[in-house]
Amino acid sequence: MHEPIIKGNMISIPSSLEYLTNIDDFIEGILRGFEVEDSLIADIAISVSELVNNSVNHGNHSDSDKTVSVSISKKGTDIEIMIEDQGQGFNPQEISNPLDEENLLKDTGRGIFIVNALMDKVDVKTTSSGTKTTITKSIA
Amino acid sequence: MKLTDREENGVMILEPAGKIMGGPDASLLHDKLYEFIDQDKKKFVVDLSQVDWMNSTGLGILISAYTTLRNNDGKLKLANVTEKIKSLLVITKLDPVFESYDSIAEAIESFNE
Numbered sequence: 001m002h003e004p005i006i007k008g009n010m011i012s013i014p015s016s017l018e019y020l021t022n023i024d025d026f027i028e029g030i031l032r033g034f035e036v037e038d039s040l041i042a043d044i045a046i047s048v049s050e051l052v053n054n055s056v057n058h059g060n061h062s063d064s065d066k067t068v069s070v071s072i073s074k075k076g077t078d079i080e081i082m083i084e085d086q087g088q089g090f091n092p093q094e095i096s097n098p099l100d101e102e103n104l105l106k107d108t109g110r111g112i113f114i115v116n117a118l119m120d121k122v123d124v125k126t127t128s129s130g131t132k133t134t135i136t137k138s139i140a
Numbered sequence: 141m142k143l144t145d146r147e148e149n150g151v152m153i154l155e156p157a158g159k160i161m162g163g164p165d166a167s168l169l170h171d172k173l174y175e176f177i178d179q180d181k182k183k184f185v186v187d188l189s190q191v192d193w194m195n196s197t198g199l200g201i202l203i204s205a206y207t208t209l210r211n212n213d214g215k216l217k218l219a220n221v222t223e224k225i226k227s228l229l230v231i232t233k234l235d236p237v238f239e240s241y242d243s244i245a246e247a248i249e250s251f252n253e
Contacts, residue, residue, distance in 0.1 A: 017163030024161060042193045042224055049161040049195045099233050105207050107200035110232055114196055117231045 002064070010071035013052075015060035015085075023052055023070055027081070030072050036079065036139050043118040044079060044137055050111035051083040051133050059087025059131055077140035078120075083133045089126030141165035141191075143172060151183040151248045152176050157190035160198030169198075173205040173216075182214035185247040189220035199232060206238065215239075219247040 004013045004022040011026045013019035027048050031041045052068055060066035066086040073080050096103055098110045116122055121136040141158035154173065160166050173184070186202065206216045218240040221229070229235040241247040 020161050020163045021165070024159065039224070045159075046161075046193055046195045046228075049197075053162045053195070053197065104233060105203055105237070107204040107207075108196070110196035110199060114228065114231065 009073060010069060012067045012069040014064045015056045015062050015066045015068060016064060017053065017056055020049060020052060024049060027070065027072060031079065034074050034079065034139070040079075040137065040139055044081065044135075047115045047118050047135055047137075048081060048083065050115050051135070054111055055083060055085035055087065055131070055133075059085035059089070061087065077138055079137050079139055081135050083135075084130055086130040089124070089131035141168060143168050145172060145176075148244075149248055149251075151185055151251055152181050153185045153187060153244060153248075155187045155190065159192045160194035160201070162195065162197035166197050166201060170201045170204070173201070174208075177205065177208055177212075177214070182209065182212070183251050184209065184214070184216040185219050185241075185244055186216065187219045187244050187247075188222060188225055191222065191225065193224050194228070196232075199228065199234060202238070203234065215251070217241065217247045217250065219244045 002014055004011055004019055006026060009030060011023055013022060024045055027045055028041055031044060048070060052070065055068040056062055060068065069084045071082045095112055096109060098113050103109060115135065119135045119137050123134045125132045141156055141160055144155045146153050156169050160169060209216050218238045220243065221240045229238065239250065241250060
């Protein structure tokens, strides 16, 4: 696969950060259709960008034969987004705290921390075929 | 993301516009900052008024340039930080790290203090 593929409320991209804008445009378009307010769209878009960055770089190790998929749905007043890659996954407990003094001025390591801060719920499941992260945000 | 730059009173002013989310766009900002740092420029203002939002990649670029400059007697300051970015700086406890000003003019003037 060498180009993004969109099917309904799902987009798949090859493992390259050059397609981040495709995912962002897709997510923003769907959220505007759900009439989500701008500030929440930004919070969700930031979180999705963090997780797609992680999936491309750390999950799929930028292997262009592997894909990252993002699907979005509205369940009542909750927006639920699933980000799936084909990598080995990560243990959220093993990620060091970016607020610790020794980490504060590091230029990486804040992504998951920011997602946890902005979203209401973050669920990470790793299987033999990849990692699926589900984030939920109430728009009520 | 688009990026413009200019020099005013010996201060490099970088004005990114759009979203700083990673990938080739974010590299633009990183590469431009380090191009000027390599030219021995010491005083920087990054104007964030036209940045819709940034993620940890954007924060990482700013922190990296900030620490590189600090270690070489230089300084990077922020101007026109939007509410969205301010909240991200607060969440990550980076808000006390960066000097930020309400306008580019104030940020430039602060280098004379």
